[in-house]
Amino acid sequence: MMNKDNSLDIVNTYNSATLMNAIAMTSKPRIGQVVESLKMIKVPVPRPDEDEVVIKMMASSLYADELYAAQGTALGRFFGPKVVSENKPYIMGSSVSGIIVGLGENVTGLSIGQNIITIPSQTPVHGVWAEYSCLKQECIIQKPEVYSFIEAAGIKMAACVSWGAICHSDIKPGDRTLVIGASGGLGIIAVQYLKSLGAHVTGVCSGKNAEMVLSCGADEVVDYTKKDFGKLAVQNRQFYDAVFDFVGGLDGEKSGFLSLKKSGRYITVTGPEKFIGENKLSWVKLCRIFYHIAYKSISGRIFGPRYIFGEMKPAKAIHPALSQALKHNIRMPISQVIPFEIEAVKEALNLLLTHRAKGRIVIAMEE
């Protein structure tokens, strides 16, 4: 929470502002062209509806899924932008930590100057890569004090998704677990959560990220560029109780099943298509994916190991996820903090699209 003078300053600055900077598209890009189409533009400063809160952005984490939503792939196919123009720009950014600088008439229980984070959304949202954004009261919660704005922006989505997946897995102390994509945003938090529950953790990542994964608590690491963890498990006759897949694809799934005990659980947050938003899938392909998930879920229940699509509503996951993270000092490695500048953001987004950015990249406003 800010002191009274600082709160007054930022509220006065907000009240007197008419235009603000925002990172946006002003026309609908082709698939794979979102980054090129982004610009820093001036847009009117938003004023809140009666149930909205105005947030001054302090930090925001970058996700490839935001680009997929903008180009109309993955869930963007259903929730992506319909019309984008100079008059109706599509402001990017789905996740923010910041300070409340304005309240709608009907907002209760929140106050000016309060530090908040947004609850990640299950469906694609956008509009926070701007100096200010107006958000529904139910989308925000207080920022945990021990996290800086940057740390809070970096961890919250990964915490919700990883914790949600782990809640489906009935982990007990001493269980042998494996995390595919252990160096990514979701995986690196999952490694720490699993250790906090007393599990033995093997991380799967590329060799260059092995040290980071080990330093976050993994007991061992398999470099997927050199070895197949499934074959390794069979060779060593050391099988897992749970495999968490944060990368997706049939190869990972095949190795995952090879490496599991019959009573084990394979928990995926991505399904059988790796980096699913990169291309627009045909309806036939989409149906095949749904069929695959349904078939695996049913046959796994009968014959084992179980196949679980491990999702939990972020609004349900966020409080227990953050509470477990705070209790065990779980942190998101932030690989880059970048300024709210168009070229820096574009460069970071291009790196993100290589699926090789470790931990998280976060945009930070000057404090």
Ligand SMILES: NC(=O)c1ccc[n+]([C@@H]2O[C@H](COP(=O)([O-])OP(=O)(O)OC[C@H]3O[C@@H](n4cnc5c(N)ncnc54)[C@H](OP(=O)(O)O)[C@@H]3O)[C@@H](O)[C@H]2O)c1
């Ligand atoms: N269901 C949900 O609610 C939900 C929510 C958010 C995200 N997701 C999905 O979850 C996935 C991961 O998200 P993220 O934010 O963690 O991504 P990220 O931070 O970009 O991480 C990608 C990771 O993938 C690893 N990787 C790339 N190719 C690999 C391979 N062939 N084998 C093993 N690992 C490989 C990379 O490891 P190295 O760099 O070490 O090679 C990197 O650690 C994304 O596909 C995203 O769409 C699902």
